[in-house]
Structure formats: C-alpha cells, structure tokens
Amino acid sequence: MASEKTACILCSRNCGLTVELDNGKFVKIQGDDQHPITKGYICQKAARLEYYQNHDDRLGQPLKRQADGSFAPISWDLALQEIAEKLNHVKQSYTGNAFAFVGGGGQGNHWGGMYSRQLLSAMNSRFIYTALAQEKTGDIWVNGRLFGNQTCHTTEDIEHADYVLFIGTNPFQAHGIVNSRDTLKALQKDPNRTMVVIDPRVSETAKMADIHLQLKPSTDAYLMLAMLAIIVREGRHDKGFLTIHCTGFDSIEKELLEIDIEDYAQRADVPLELVQKVARGFATAKNACVRVDLGTQHSLHTTLNAYLEKLLYLVTGNFAKKGGNNLHTSMIPLVSHTDERKKGIRTAKHKMFPIGGLYPPNILPDEINHSGEDRIRAVWVDSANPVLTYADSKAYTTAFQQLDLLVVVDVAMTETARLAHYILPAASQYEKVEASGFNLEFPENLFHLRHPLFPPFKEALPEPEIYTRLLEKMGILPTTFPVLTKIAALEPKITARLGYMAALKILFSRKPNLQKYGSSILYRTLGTTLPKNMEAAAPLLGLTLSYTHKYYEAVKKVVYKGNKRTLGNELFNAILANKSGVIISKHKFEDIWTFLKTPDKRIHLEIPEMISELRQLATEDLTNPDFPFILMAGERRSYNANQIYRDVAWRKTDPKGVMRMHPEDAQELDIANGDEVICQSNIGRITVFVEIDKSVRRKMVSLPNGYGSRFRNGEAIGPQLNMITPSSHCETFTKTPFHKYLPVKITKLIET
Numbered sequence: 170m171a172s173e174k175t176a177c178i179l180c181s182r183n184c185g186l187t188v189e190l191d192n193g194k195f196v197k198i199q200g201d202d203q204h205p206i207t208k209g210y211i212c213q214k215a216a217r218l219e220y221y222q223n224h225d226d227r228l229g230q231p232l233k234r235q236a237d238g239s240f241a242p243i244s245w246d247l248a249l250q251e252i253a254e255k256l257n258h259v260k261q262s263y264t265g266n267a268f269a270f271v272g273g274g275g276q277g278n279h280w281g282g283m284y285s286r287q288l289l290s291a292m293n294s295r296f297i298y299t300a301l302a303q304e305k306t307g308d309i310w311v312n313g314r315l316f317g318n319q320t321c322h323t324t325e326d327i328e329h330a331d332y333v334l335f336i337g338t339n340p341f342q343a344h345g346i347v348n349s350r351d352t353l354k355a356l357q358k359d360p361n362r363t364m365v366v367i368d369p370r371v372s373e374t375a376k377m378a379d380i381h382l383q384l385k386p387s388t389d390a391y392l393m394l395a396m397l398a399i400i401v402r403e404g405r406h407d408k409g410f411l412t413i414h415c416t417g418f419d420s421i422e423k424e425l426l427e428i429d430i431e432d433y434a435q436r437a438d439v440p441l442e443l444v445q446k447v448a449r450g451f452a453t454a455k456n457a458c459v460r461v462d463l464g465t466q467h468s469l470h471t472t473l474n475a476y477l478e479k480l481l482y483l484v485t486g487n488f489a490k491k492g493g494n495n496l497h498t499s500m501i502p503l504v505s506h507t508d509e510r511k512k513g514i515r516t517a518k519h520k521m522f523p524i525g526g527l528y529p530p531n532i533l534p535d536e537i538n539h540s541g542e543d544r545i546r547a548v549w550v551d552s553a554n555p556v557l558t559y560a561d562s563k564a565y566t567t568a569f570q571q572l573d574l575l576v577v578v579d580v581a582m583t584e585t586a587r588l589a590h591y592i593l594p595a596a597s598q599y600e601k602v603e604a605s606g607f608n609l610e611f612p613e614n615l616f617h618l619r620h621p622l623f624p625p626f627k628e629a630l631p632e633p634e635i636y637t638r639l640l641e642k643m644g645i646l647p648t649t650f651p652v653l654t655k656i657a658a659l660e661p662k663i664t665a666r667l668g669y670m671a672a673l674k675i676l677f678s679r680k681p682n683l684q685k686y687g688s689s690i691l692y693r694t695l696g697t698t699l700p701k702n703m704e705a706a707a708p709l710l711g712l713t714l715s716y717t718h719k720y721y722e723a724v725k726k727v728v729y730k731g732n733k734r735t736l737g738n739e740l741f742n743a744i745l746a747n748k749s750g751v752i753i754s755k756h757k758f759e760d761i762w763t764f765l766k767t768p769d770k771r772i773h774l775e776i777p778e779m780i781s782e783l784r785q786l787a788t789e790d791l792t793n794p795d796f797p798f799i800l801m802a803g804e805r806r807s808y809n810a811n812q813i814y815r816d817v818a819w820r821k822t823d824p825k826g827v828m829r830m831h832p833e834d835a836q837e838l839d840i841a842n843g844d845e846v847i848c849q850s851n852i853g854r855i856t857v858f859v860e861i862d863k864s865v866r867r868k869m870v871s872l873p874n875g876y877g878s879r880f881r882n883g884e885a886i887g888p889q890l891n892m893i894t895p896s897s898h899c900e901t902f903t904k905t906p907f908h909k910y911l912p913v914k915i916t917k918l919i920e921t
C-alpha cells in the first residue's frame with residue numbers, strides 16, 4: 170500500500186490530502202498535516218473521492234458519433250486527425266469566430282487550461298465561455314473599475330477579523346474560506362469577535378452567527394445601501410483612508426444621504442434596529458471584512474451587489490490591512506482584463522463583450538442558433554457539463570444539436586458528451602500533473618502542484634498531451650524542437666536553466682507567433698528533462714519566472730537562494746519537489762498598494778453605471794402573482810459537489826435532492842413531508858420531493874445544486890434545475906443568471 174500526497178478537487182479550497190492507494194484505488198483519504206495552509210483540515214466530501222476516480226461512467230477510449238447516433242471507438246490518431254481537419258475547415262471557411270471553447274477547468278483542474286487555451290489561439294477565436302462567467306463577472310467588472318484592472322481580485326482575512334459579514338454565502342457547507350468549519354468555530358467561540366450572516370435561509374452558517382439578518386431573497390442591495398447610508402450619516406466612515414487612498418467619495422456620499430433607510434430596511438424585511446446595530450458594529454470594529462458568494466451573485470442586482478459589498482469595506486477603511494479585504498497575487502491567471510469599449514470583441518447575436526476575458530454561458534445557445542453567417546458553428550467543451558450546469562438545459566441541447574462540430578473532453582460520459590460528435594477521454598485529476606489557480610491567499614500565498622497517483626484509465630490521456638497532439642495535427646506546431654530539446658538536456662539544474670531560457674527567448678523573437686503555444690513547446694522540450702510523468706509540469710517555469718519577476722522580494726522571503734535571474738528557477742524546483750504544496754510568497758500589507766492598477770494608485774469609488782442602477786432601486790416592484798414562490802435553484806449541501814460525482818451512491822444523505830419548504834406554506838398547499846410536487850417556472854417543470862423545513866423563509870423554496878445526472882445513461886436522479894431556468898432570466902449587463910431568484914409555482918403532484 171502506497172501513501173501519497175495530493176489535494177481535494179471538490180471545491181476551491183483544494184485541501185491537502187494524504188492518501189493510501191492500493192490496486193488503482195483510494196483506500197484511505199485523510200487531511201495532509203504538511204499542507205502549508207489547510208494543515209490537515211478536510212470536510213466529509215473528500216473521504217469519498219474514490220467515487221470520482223473509479224465509476225462506471227469513466228471514459229476509456231475516444232468515441233465517434235455514428236450516422237445512427239450511436240458511438241463507436243476510434244483511435245486517438247484518427248480522432249485527432251479528423252478533428253484537426255474539421256477545425257481547420259471551420260477556421261478557413263468562416264474565420265475563427267465560428268469557434269467557441271466552453272469550460273476549461275472545474276474546482277481543481279486548471280493545469281489543462283494552460284494547454285487548452287492554445288486551441289483558442291490556434292482557431293483565432295476569443296470566445297471562451299466558462300462557469301466563472303455565470304457567477305463572478307459582476308465582481309470582476311467592478312474590480313476593474315475600482316482597482317484599475319479586472320485581474321485585481323480581493324480576498325478576505327477572516328481569521329484575523331473582529332467583525333465578519335457573510336453575505337449570501339454558507340461557508341459551513343460550501344467552504345470557499347480557509348479551513349471553513351474551524352475558522353467559523355473560532356469566530357463563534359470568541360466573545361470579542363462578531364459574526365453576522367445575511368441570508369434568507371437559516372443556513373448552517375447562520376445558526377452559528379451572533380447576528381442573522383434573514384432578509385427577503387434578492388434584497389441585498391437595499392440592505393447594503395441602508396447600512397452604508399447609516400455609516401455615512403452617522404459619520405462613521407474612515408475619512409483618513411478615503412482622503413489618502415480613494416477618489417470619488419463625494420458623489421457616493423451624496424447618493425447615500427438620499428437613501429430612505431427605513432424604507433430600504435423594510436423592503437429587505439429586516440428590523441431597522443438590527444441593520445443599525447450591524448452597520449455600527451462593522452464600522453467601529455478594529456478589523457472587519459466581508460465575504461460574499463452566490464447569494465449575492467446569482468440574485469438580482471448581481472453587479473450592483475458586488476459594488477456595494479466592496480463599498481462596505483472601502484468606506485470603512487477595511488482594506489489593505491490585517492483582518493480586512495485585500496488584493497492578492499496569483500500564479501495561474503484565471504481571468505484577464507478586457508475593456509468592454511474595445512472594438513471587435515462582441516458576440517454576433519447579443520453583441521456581448523467579455524468580462525475578465527470570459528463570455529457568459531447564458532448567451533451561448535443564442536449565439537449558436539443565430540441566423541447570421543457569423544454564428545458559432547463548432548464548440549469544444551472541456552471539463553464542463555453545460556447541458557446540466559448552465560442555464561436552460563433545453564436551449565443548450567437544441568443548440569448543441571445544430572453544431573457542425575461538438576467535441577467533449579471529459580473524464581466521464583456526461584449529458585453533454587452524449588451530444589458530441591467526438592468524445593475524448595481525459596485522464597482523471599489523480600492520473601496526471603494537476604494544479605488549481607485558486608491560490609488566492611494573502612499575505613502568504615501557496616501553490617500546489619499535484620503529482621499523478623495512478624496511470625491513466627485505459628486509453629485516457631492527460632489534456633497536455635491531447636492539446637499538443639491536436640496542435641501538431643492542425644499544422645500549428647512542429648512535432649520537434651531539436652535545438653531546444655538538446656539545450657534542455659545539456660543543462661544540469663545548477664545552471665538555473667539559463668541557457669534553455671535564452672534559447673527559448675531567441676525562438677520566440679524569431680517566430681513571435683509560437684509564443685502563444687509556449688506551454689506545448691515547454692512540454693515537448695523542457696518536459697523531457699523532468700522526472701517521469703511530470704513532463705507536463707514544464708510550463709510552470711514560465712509562471713515561476715514571471716511571478717518572481719513581479720514579486721521578487723516576496724518570493725525571496727520564502728525561497729532563500731537565488732538572485733533576480735535564478736530565483737524563478739529555484740521556485741520552479743521548490744514547487745516540483747514539494748508534494749504537499751509550498752508557500753510561494755510572503756507579502757507585506759503595503760505591497761497591496763503596488764497591486765493596484767489605477768494609474769494614480771488610488772481606488773476609484775465612483776462608478777457612474779452603478780450609481781444610475783442604484784437610483785432605480787427605489788421604484789422596483791417584483792410581485793408576480795403567477796409564480797408566487799422564489800426558488801433558490803442551487804443550494805450547496807453536505808453531499809453535492811457540482812457535477813463532479815456522477816454515481817449517486819456517493820451521497821450519504823439527501824439522495825433525492827429534496828426541496829425545502831416552510832411548514833406554513835406546505836400546510837396551505839396541503840403538502841406533507843416527502844410528497845412529490847411539481848415545480849414550474851415560465852419555461853418548464855420538474856417534479857421534486859418536499860422536505861418541510863423552517864430554515865427557509867415563507868414563499869421561498871430551495872433545491873440543491875449538482876443533481877440530475879444520468880449515471881450509466883439511466884434516469885436522471887434528483888432535480889435537473891436548469892430544465893426550468895430560462896437563459897434570459899439574467900442580468901442585462903453581465904448576463905449572470907438569477908439562479909437564486911427563480912419565480913415558480915408549486916403544486917402537489919396528484920397520481921392519476
């Protein structure tokens with residue numbers, strides 16, 4: 170039995186794991202005490218990772234759709250040859266804009282993205298549609314305006330905060346913060362620290378809170394504005410911080426002074442005294458921070474919510490300090506910066522611009538169905554299951570059936586794969602070099618490069634190999650780079666690979682076009698000098714070089730050897746050698762001001778688009794008598810983890826994915842615990858089982874995320890939420906779906 174180090178791939182925390190393996194299986198899974206951040210912490214979901222690694226839906230060979238709709242095995246060579254020809258045809262006949270890439274990494278597998286992004290370059294396309302662009306683009310856009318660049322992302326130092334606002338997030342179940350349950354317990358136990366939860370449900374986190382504001386769904390903007398108005402009216406804002414670091418506070422102040430605090434608290438249905446108490450407590454705390462997630466992002470006013478949440482910590486000066494909200498560094502860039510005013514970046518049908526470089530999944534079916542010549546004709550899906558996970562499953566299914574080419578790269582036979590022309594089997598995240606880009610820590614940041622634990626399942630291949638071979642077949646990349654390979658092999662580690670890097674630089678200056686394919690070139694050349702099965706780690710060298718170049722002093726604090734030319738290579742070696750992950754930088758709080766990207770290094774508080782939006786709130790009316798309930802379509806519970814587990818046997822509780830409903834609502838509709846009901850939106854209906862539960866507000870019901878997969882091609886088990894979420898039910902500006910605010914009608918299912 171072998172003991173190995175790896176990480177959990179089920180949520181953005183990627184907790185370090187110590188695992189015991191036997192005969193291709195996980196036999197024991199525990200927290201890894203050596204992991205520098207998680208230090209042995211895990212939750213119950215990781216213990217059952219064997220259900221991800223080995224199950225009956227794993228894909229073991231490339232498959233091609235036949236004329237009769239069935240799938241037949243095809244060799245890798247032929248599959249990639251045929252796909253390469255089809256892609257080249259699309260590119261030549263209709264320009265690269267006819268191609269879209271979907272997905273590119275889930276909760277733990279971003280390393281493949283280093284390679285798959287090259288395919289977009291090869292296709293001359295900029296259309297990448299990802300899950301991030303159905304939740305976080307409002308936040309990303311606001312960051313761009315406040316901090317000068319959409320890559321500026323903030324994190325929250327909850328462990329050191331005296332006052333924490335959790336708005337629209339349930340970290341007890343969903344995690345998203347460091348060692349969540351331990352962190353929450355420490356906060357709860359300390360009488361000098363205050364934990365506030367803003368959530369329409371008495372969530373597991375709300376149960377632990379000092380104060381719970383159980384607002385009406387989607388009224389966060391009112392509540393946050395009321396809080397901000399109280400702070401400013403009572404003069405509790407941080408005038409020193411605002412003067413030194415921010416511009417535009419005057420216009421914000423003017424708006425806030427106009428707010429009818431009492432009316433806004435009432436709209437949120439929260440007692441005014443409680444709103445005042447929280448506003449005052451937050452503003453006067455020594456260190457305070459805010460943590461948000463889908464409760465504010467998948468609900469109405471998503472972008473405005475992001476703005477107001479950030480104003481809370483900025484106006485009170487809880488930024489760039491211990492226990493506050495802070496900008497941080499990152500190793501793998503998950504988003505880029507895109508200015509929506511730039512020409513030539515909009516989609517054909519919706520004229521939608523990217524945010525953070527990403528396009529929103531809610532518009533993709535329309536971009537495919539579009540009648541214009543400039544429609545999307547070929548789609549490549551990698552590590553995503555859009556037919557189940559993106560809004561409007563029927564729209565996705567119909568649109569994908571129209572495509573000239575649909576290729577799916579996945580570890581499992583998914584609902585999306587079943588529609589593909591070609592299915593390419595990927596090695597699982599425990600069968601290849603992997604890493605996630607969720608290293609969002611400050612002041613100490615971490616990077617964890619995971620080593621393969623098992624050989625690939627049957628004929629499955631790691632994404633680095635799939636994409637590199639495809640680029641070679643497309644004629645984009647030469648199959649060999651003899652000079653580079655030779656220099657790489659000549660160089661022992663002590664020369665810091667300086668010769669190799671110089672040769673690479675020369676190659677790129679001679680052939681600038683090849684720079685876009687740097688990952689595959691490093692893989693094919695430098696990779697040959699790395700330990701067996703670690704070849705695909707080669708592009709890490711590019712990342713460590715650029716990271717050390719940007720944050721030299723902070724890296725030097727943790728990787729002691731090395732000067733400006735060699736430190737990047739030292740960091741590369743340190744990451745490669747340490748299977749539990751390594752701290753890559755130790756920053757000072759002052760560094761945060763250097764991460765700001767505004768030309769004047771000040772925070773630009775005034776965002777005209779947001780100010781005009783907040784003015785419209787006063788007249789909003791949301792009553793909808795036809796659909797009297799608000800469905801929270803996607804609650805995180807003990808046994809769901811997006812679509813990562815397909816075998817329902819992994820769920821220890823809640824196998825059916827019940828709908829929570831308030832006892833008084835159930836009584837009114839004559840519904841008993843366990844009854845089957847119809848949940849109907851304006852585009853469709855699903856049947857679900859009710860669990861009577863007073864944790865939800867009245868007229869609100871809640872269903873879990875991540876159910877409804879058809880394991881072994883059988884019946885869907887649990888709610889297929891996106892059968893009832895219309896593509897158009899989203900914010901006009903970002904196209905972020907309102908999954909937390911779906912008006913529905915509930916009726917008891919009468920057996921006939």
Ligand SMILES: Nc1nc2c(c(=O)[nH]1)N[C@H]1C(S)=C(S)[C@@H](COP(=O)(O)OP(=O)(O)OC[C@H]3O[C@@H](n4cnc5c(=O)[nH]c(N)nc54)[C@H](O)[C@@H]3O)O[C@H]1N2
Binds near residue numbers: 337345370875
């Ligand atoms: N167990 C588990 N953990 C997961 C996942 C999973 O599938 N399962 N998925 C991962 C992913 S991809 C993500 S993005 C995160 C999401 O993590 P979270 O956003 O924390 O999880 P959710 O349960 O979707 O929503 C959080 C809370 O928002 C509340 N809420 C609903 N409507 C509103 C509203 O209008 N206002 C406010 N203030 N709150 C509201 C809900 O009651 C819920 O308690 O979780 C990650 N972690």
Ligand SMILES: Nc1nc2c(c(=O)[nH]1)N[C@H]1C(S)=C(S)[C@@H](COP(=O)(O)OP(=O)(O)OC[C@H]3O[C@@H](n4cnc5c(=O)[nH]c(N)nc54)[C@H](O)[C@@H]3O)O[C@H]1N2
Binds near residue numbers: 557
């Ligand atoms: N109604 C509703 N819809 C939602 C949500 C909601 O709350 N409500 N939540 C949304 C959110 S926040 C998110 S993040 C998305 C998540 O939606 P997706 O990103 O589509 O789903 P994931 O479950 O993360 O992963 C998708 C696929 O990755 C595959 N996979 C796993 N490992 C690998 C690998 O190593 N290589 C490859 N190539 N594939 C792999 C899995 O088999 C799975 O099919 O869902 C969204 N959809």
Ligand code: SF4
Binds near residue numbers: 181212
């Ligand atoms: S699901 Fe998230 S919190 Fe739980 S063990 Fe995995 S990474 Fe850690």
Ligand SMILES: [Mo]
Binds near residue numbers: 300304
């Ligand atoms: Mo997510």
